[in-house]
Amino acid sequence: MGKRSTFLELKESERAYRRDLILDAAMNLFAERPFHEIGMRDIANEAGISPASIYRYFSSRDDILAEILGQEVSEGSQRQQKRLETGRASLEDIAAGIVDFFMEKEATLQMLNHFLLKEEVDEEAKEKFKSIQTHYLQQFDQVLSSMGCDADNVRLFSRAFFASLLGIIMSFRNSPDKTSEANKKHVHRLAKMTAIIFKKGMP
Numbered sequence: 583m584g585k586r587s588t589f590l591e592l593k594e595s596e597r598a599y600r601r602d603l604i605l606d607a608a609m610n611l612f613a614e615r616p617f618h619e620i621g622m623r624d625i626a627n628e629a630g631i632s633p634a635s636i637y638r639y640f641s642s643r644d645d646i647l648a649e650i651l652g653q654e655v656s657e658g659s660q661r662q663q664k665r666l667e668t669g670r671a672s673l674e675d676i677a678a679g680i681v682d683f684f685m686e687k688e689a690t691l692q693m694l695n696h697f698l699l700k701e702e703v704d705e706e707a708k709e710k711f712k713s714i715q716t717h718y719l720q721q722f723d724q725v726l727s728s729m730g731c732d733a734d735n736v737r738l739f740s741r742a743f744f745a746s747l748l749g750i751i752m753s754f755r756n757s758p759d760k761t762s763e764a765n766k767k768h769v770h771r772l773a774k775m776t777a778i779i780f781k782k783g784m785p
Contacts, residue, residue: 601639603631604639607628608629608646611624612647612689612692613688613689644697644703648697648707649710651693651714658684662679662721666728672777673725673743673780676725676777677773677774677777678773678774681751681769684751685755695752722741722743726739726784731784735785739780742780747776751773
């Protein structure tokens with residue numbers, strides 16, 4: 583029984599290693615090239631495994647995208663949680679943190695945009711994305727609740743707040759008439775203004 587248990591643990595460890603290898607390879611490619619140019623064969627080649635074997639771990643490229651996005655969003659959630667735990671984070675601080683996170687992670691922003699706008703996503707990846715989205719937005723519910731938003735309106739306000747910030751980041755992060763630093767400052771100003779408006783309007 584002991585030998586069998588050790589063998590299963592080794593197999594599971596090897597499987598986890600292969601999955602991580604595939605995810606790292608995909609992230610490297612997604613950071614360098616547009617998503618539509620990258621297929622499962624490209625990811626397999628980058629990971630150093632056969633194209634056929636990659637399907638033992640992920641059902642599609644979108645499945646890989648959803649897995650990576652989940653890891654990235656989890657990192658963003660942890661950063662946000664740390665701000666909240668200080669007890670001094672304002673809505674403006676939360677907005678600034680979201681801006682910093684997504685402007686630092688262009689590939690993550692592109693992945694999020696892919697799932698929000700693309701209609702043809704395989705079902706497994708779609709379910710993963712829904713789970714990620716729900717978890718992240720529930721954290722916003724908690725943020726606004728902790729700042730006094732009443733229970734009847736918190737979900738509506740948290741989603742409107744996040745959608746507003748995401749729209750600002752998508753619209754102004756790469757303004758052609760500004761430097762990257764000027765773009766970031768401009769997005770920060772708009773995010774702060776949005777946070778102030780939401781804070782004043784929260785029931």
